[in-house]
Amino acid sequence: MSTYNFSHLQQLEAESIFIIREVAASFDKPVMLYSIGKDSSVMLRLAQKAFHPAPIPFPLMHVDTTFKFKEMIDFRGRMEKEIGFELLVWINQDGVKRGMNPFEFGSEEHTRVMKTDGLKQALDHYGFDAAYGGARRDEEKSRAKERIYSFRDRFHQWDPKNQRPELWNLYNNRVHKGESIRVFPLSNWTELDIWLYIMQEEIPIVPLYFADEREVVERDGNLIMVDDDRLPLEPGEKPQRKRVRFRTLGCYPLTGAIESDADTVPKIVQEMLLAKTSERQGRVIDADKSASMEEKKREGYF
Amino acid sequence: MITGSATGLPTNEAEVIAYLKRHGEKDMLRFLTAGSVDDGKSTLIGRLLYDSKMIYEDQLAAVIEDSTVHGTTDTDFDPALLTDGLKAEREQGITIDVAYRYFSTDKRNFIIADTPGHEQYTRNMATGASTCDLAVILIDARHGILEQTRRHSFIASLLGIRHLAVCVNKMDLVDYSQEVFERICLDYEGFAAKLEDVDMHFIPISALRGDNVVDQSENMPWFQGGSLLYYLERVPVSTDRNLIDMRFPVQYVLRPDLNYRGYCGTVASGILRKGNDVTILPSERTSRVASITTFSGEVEEAFPPMAVTVTLEDEVDVSRGDMIVHPNNQPHVAQDFEAVVVWMNDEPLKLNGSYLVKSTTNLVPATVTDLKYRFDINSLHRVDAETLHANEIGRVSLSTHRQICFDAYSRNRSTGCLIIVDRNTNATVGAGMILDREAAATSHVDAAAEPKSTHIRREVSGVSADDRVALLKQKPATLWLTGLSGSGKSTIARDLEQALHERGQACFILDGDNIRHGLNRDLGFSAADRTENIRRVSEVAALLNDAGLIVITSFISPYREDRAKAREIIGPDRFVEIHVDTPIEVCETRDPKGLYKKARAGEIAQFTGIDAPYDPPETPELTLKTAETPVDQSTTQIIAYLEEKSILAD
Known part of the structure; x- marks a missing residue:
């Protein structure tokens, strides 16, 4: 009997597949939020696995802030073609009309309008009652208490005092009209697990994760990539070519690169093991007080 | 995940790959921590995370900064601040929800469910416990066992946690006293005797000072039991899984085209194999497993908690909520x-x-x-x-x-x-x-001994037992045939029934398979179900005996105490225990229903004689050696016995 061992990673995979299937089976209109990042790539692979040999039975949706790295958008198109899922792209047109950008409006306003509000608009527009997200509990302190099924009211708000108890694998899928659930199938994965899985399963990820010569400027201690000509250069700033990579991917003006030679997954992991800063420090948006994520979440940020 | 100063890190790509593989192949322990508000739970978790060097330096930096505002200690940092997440809680200084933490060591990966100690949060503790294999119960060495300690232990045991690591914390505040520790252990054992079937392990610790959390403490040389982490890394939990009763709840039906119908699900327990005969519940339709599919290809078998897709040989109607099980081991x-x-x-x-x-x-x-x-x-x-x-x-x-x-x-x-x-x-x-x-019913009163409702009174019939004996010209009796599957019980029963009938006697067979199709269809083959099966059969036999009939029962009835119970229910003067004593080798050669073959192939679990015990009767009224004697001789032998005991007239 002892031969029926199941490793830690196999357990995580099985648990995620269970969750993905459970949502697909018990909600009217689920959607998978696809951020094009490495966690999304793992979640996408798990969705393929969950329904193999059938195709993924729900659409993937990308909320495009119009400031994503070009390579991310290319990668998105490539995955759509290779895997053959239904892709929805949502851009907050109100934001576009207002000429929203992170430079004049600030990172917080830009993120709120293009990402948080954009997501809410899209969910309302399509009437999705469940949305899968790739967040992990180990990412940030307040995420540690997040449920796998995170209940949101009609205004997409998360109330930390009004979350449903979650026992065993018996998830409560009941929502009233207009209410929804955010689902986090990767809740129990750690960053190391994600990388290991990408390596083991040979999951394609955006090349920006790997070190390469890229044009960057140094700003407030962050290396910002000059991804297109929309990035206004401050006086004295001069783009320089450096060998850099990204630990997380978001809007290019808001995502700091790190200098690195890691151009393979094992090298990234090696670098990570030696890292003195955690993953989210590369995001300008989280650099304020430690409870900032929690406040965003209350407003409906993922 | 280890900070830069640590040694033993991989230095080249091949080593990293090997490191990652080792990480992925380690097993996982999910445990929860329970304690009262001031028992030092958050401190313990912080200490485990800190000492096992799982903390990123920037998080640590943030904590050191925070300690000046929220901190409750005068040491370098308060480990508790590593684990408290929500702002409101931090300001109140208590944890109000279940928080999940992740860390790993060379031996294992861990998920901690950090559950609150405050009185009103039983529900959070239950929530945390529902997915855990082990509970760390924290006791403040200064206060000993409190109501809350009892409550937490009870909830853990109720939620099916089988391993308790009982940590007597704050040993530094009682001068690392061995006597204090031992007294608390004794108190705890006394109360925990009421809990069901738990394995307990006691450790004296100081979470704040780090004694016996990760490393063995030098302050308590009298304790040689190893640190908490040492225990957490080694306690075996994979054997807690149920690999016997195959249960496959259908979660999602895949129908990509008209030719393919796959049933997605996660094996809840037991082992599902390709080619297995299966029953779909509740419809009770039967089929056979045609394939077990995963993304990486087909597999021969699936075990818990594998998520797979099953196809069946027949076009049967199966939907979400149905359960696929083995025909002879049903929920x-x-x-x-x-x-x-x-x-x-x-x-x-x-x-x-x-x-x-x-x-x-x-x-x-x-x-x-x-x-x-x-x-x-x-x-x-x-x-x-x-x-x-x-x-x-x-x-x-x-x-x-x-x-x-x-x-x-x-x-x-x-x-x-x-x-x-x-x-x-x-x-x-x-x-x-x-x-x-059944277990529930017998935990207070014996189900066989006392009816559930107190309003039931026995009715007395106007026709006496003697009247019936006179009418039927026989004394009622239950001829209880016991023996292995294939020993010849049913064959003898049928032959005997025929012979008795021809003599003009009123008799009736209660056959195992027949009873399980009706009266006992809700029962499986677990020890508890077998016991209940025999109890019900005994009650039916007793009623038929009351009606004056001779009853022949044909049940494996493997447990001696169940047969003793049957003798009690039916009455010792009516109960005739007949051991159909056929060696298992002979039974297995006969194998009339192909059951031994299936049991040997692992398709039937808990098969008597293979992986479930058979207690042979110690003093049966009769023993029949069917390997040596033909059926009709067995019948003759039984009838001779009945005449001898005046159950039948000569």
Whole structure:
């Protein structure tokens, strides 16, 4: 009997597949939020696995802030073609009309309008009652208490005092009209697990994760990539070519690169093991007080 | 995940790959920490994370900064601040929810469910415990066992946690006294004797100072039991899984085209193999497993907790909520059952109110029809109650609108758990552990000895037993044939029945398979079900004997104490135990139903003689050696015995 061992990673995979299937089976209109990042790539692979040999039975949706790295958008198109899922792209047109950008409006306003509000608009527009997200509990302190099924009211708000108890694998899928659930199938994965899985399963990820010569400027201690000509250069700033990579991917003006030679997954992991800063420090948006994520979440940020 | 100063890190790509593989192949332990508000839970978790060097330096930096505002210690940092997440809680200085933490060592990966100690949060503890294999129970060395300690231990045991690491914390504040530690251990053992079947391990620690948390303490040389982490890394938990009773709840039906119909699900327990005969419940249709598919290809077998897709050889109607099982090892299929329920909502339990119950992949309307009692979770006593309020625990009867498939929680955590959902608010209001009905009934009073309802009185018939003897010209008796499968019980029973009938005697066979098709269709082959099977058969035999008939029973009835119980129910003067004593080799060669073959192939679990025991009778009234004597001689032998005992007239 002892031969029926199941490793830690196999357990995580099985648990995620269970969750993905459970949502697909018990909600009217689920959607998978696809951020094009490495966690999304793992979640996408798990969705393929969950329904193999059938195709993924729900659409993937990308909320495009119009400031994503070009390579991310290319990668998105490539995955759509290779895997053959239904892709929805949502851009907050109100934001576009207002000429929203992170430079004049600030990172917080830009993120709120293009990402948080954009997501809410899209969910309302399509009437999705469940949305899968790739967040992990180990990412940030307040995420540690997040449920796998995170209940949101009609205004997409998360109330930390009004979350449903979650026992065993018996998830409560009941929502009233207009209410929804955010689902986090990767809740129990750690960053190391994600990388290991990408390596083991040979999951394609955006090349920006790997070190390469890229044009960057140094700003407030962050290396910002000059991804297109929309990035206004401050006086004295001069783009320089450096060998850099990204630990997380978001809007290019808001995502700091790190200098690195890691151009393979094992090298990234090696670098990570030696890292003195955690993953989210590369995001300008989280650099304020430690409870900032929690406040965003209350407003409906993922 | 280790900070830069640590040694032993991989330095080249090949080493990293090997490191990653080792990380992925390690197993996983999920444990929860429970303690009262000031027992130092958060400190302990912080210490585990800190000392096992799992903390990123920037998080650590943030913590050192925070300590000046929130900190409660004068040391370098307060490990508790590593684990408290929500702002409001931090400002109140308490944890109010379940938080999950991740760390790993060379031996294992860990998920900690950090659950609160505050009195009103029983529900959070139950939530955390539901997915854990082990509980760390924290006791403040200065205060010893408190009500809350008892409550936490009880909830852990109720939720099926089989391993308790009992940590006597703050040993630094009692001068690392061995006497204090030993007294607390003794107290704890005394109270824990009431808990079901738990494995306990005691450790004296100081979470704040780091004694015996990760490293063996130098302050307590008298304790050689190893640190908490040492124990957590080594306690075996994979054997807690149920690999015997195959249960595959169908989660999702795949129909990409008309030619393919796949049933997605996660193996809840037992082992599912390609080629297995299966029964689909509750419809009881049967088929055979054609394939077990995963993304990486087909597999020969699947075990818990594998997520797979199954195809069947026949076109049978299977949908979400159905359960695929082995034909001879079935769960209960019923609408009425009992459960111990933890109430989780401020709105109290409404008896006969309208709820939904979710169990495996079923969501069905249900009502709570009865509240038997509530537990006083401090004294563990049962008290009468009108309802259950938030954080109260009680035993209830539930009635679902449709049949569901389940096992007792004590036997199968995956198929014995349920949640209760309020139909109006959609809130999850309760969590239940389904009881083994027989075990539950016998825990107070012997089900065989005393009827459940006290309103039942025996009616006295006007026709006496002697009248019936005179009419039928026979004394009633139960000829209890016991022996292995294939020993010849049914053959002898049929031959004997024929012979008795020809003599003009009134007799009747109770056959194992027939009874299991009707009266006992709800029973499987677990020890408890076998016992209940025999109890019911005994009761039926007793009634038929009361009617004056001679009853021939043909049941393996492997347990000596069950047969003793049967003798008691039927009455020693009517009970004739006949051992059909056929060696297993002979039975296996005969194998009339092909069962031995299946058992040897692992398709049938708990098969008597293969992987379930048979207690041969010590002093049977008769022994028949069927390997040496033909059937008709056995019949002759029995009839001679009946004449000798004047059951039949000469």
